[in-house]
Amino acid sequence: MEIKLMKSDLRFQKRCIYRLNIRHSNFFLEKGDFGICSADNTLITPYNINCCRMLLKRELKKKGRVHVRCNFNIPKTIKSTGVRMGKGKGDIDHYLGHLSKNDCFLEIKGVSKLLGLKLFRKISYKLPFRIKILDL
Template sequence: MLQPARTKFRKAHKGRINGTAERGATMNFGSHGLLALEPERITSRQIEAARVALTRHMKRAGRVWLRIFPNIPVSKKPIEVRMGKGKGNVEYYVFRVKPGRIIFEIDGVSDLVAKEAFDRASSKLPIKTKVIKRNINI
């Protein structure tokens, strides 16, 4: 699972996801991309499950770029613990996805394989997504 080696602060506030993505909203590496249409926190387990589904359908042909990384710690208190006594321990890491953010990019496969691979990957994610294709202008 993806998680940062170290963070500046051990625990983070929940935060809100406002607006649309400014960073990571353009295709930089591949020929096809998976674009987020909703704001949501995506966990490292969901990212890994989507990546595995993507690469397995592509049969390890082509190249995959992961454009997001879970760097926000989410803490949780144990079950049946009374209120108070501080914040819980870090359980997992998430990435706050804004609408318009490109999550994955792939290259080296046909349009049909890319569409089907992204459909399988998007079924592992908790948000609506859209497959986009790079416009190559020479």
């Protein structure tokens, strides 16, 4: 059975980013030995996480495991180029994830401390915000 949305229900699918009241805490490690936390409140894209994941995959090979702890649940709308103003809100282009200060969004398991610090430095170049390392 397909659910059809009324015009009034459509506005809840395309939420405004800044009206969200997101409160959560991911400061503790769940599965890994090292965690990478954000030092600022920020929005993160799946592209950023994918860059970090590919870098870790290339460096770790089969030595360790990577766990991603980030939800992308904020829709970002965009209008195509050349469209005039008006005519409602644009279509959903991609989704963003919200990171609060001290939120752990990547966990690495099965890695020595020296290699963990090396990976931390490389990941910090790939992300558009400041990060911290969290270890046991």
